[in-house]
Amino acid sequence: MKILLDEIMEQRNISERQVSDLTGLPRSLVHEIRRGSRPRIDTVEQLAKGLGVKMRDLMESEYL
Numbered sequence: 001m002k003i004l005l006d007e008i009m010e011q012r013n014i015s016e017r018q019v020s021d022l023t024g025l026p027r028s029l030v031h032e033i034r035r036g037s038r039p040r041i042d043t044v045e046q047l048a049k050g051l052g053v054k055m056r057d058l059m060e061s062e063y064l
Contacts, residue, residue, distance in 0.1 A: 001059055001060065002059070002060040002061070003039065003044065003047075003058055003059060003060075004059065004060055005030070005034055006034055008051060008053065008058070009034075016034070019047075019050070019051070022051060023046050023049070023051065024046065024050065025046060025047065029043070033047075044058055044059065
């Protein structure tokens with residue numbers, strides 16, 4: 001499963017700090033996710049909620 005955070009950030013022209021502010025997640029965690037770290041499902045949910053997208057829009061998987 002790949003998290004599509006880079007694509008959303010590019011589309012919206014927002015920084016890691018802005019994602020952190022919107023989601024309440026530490027900027028260091030946002031950075032780790034962008035670099036390929038696999039977040040827990042509750043973290044994906046927090047990202048989706050903060051960014052105003054569906055969880056499935058944040059994830060790339062052959063099973064979704």
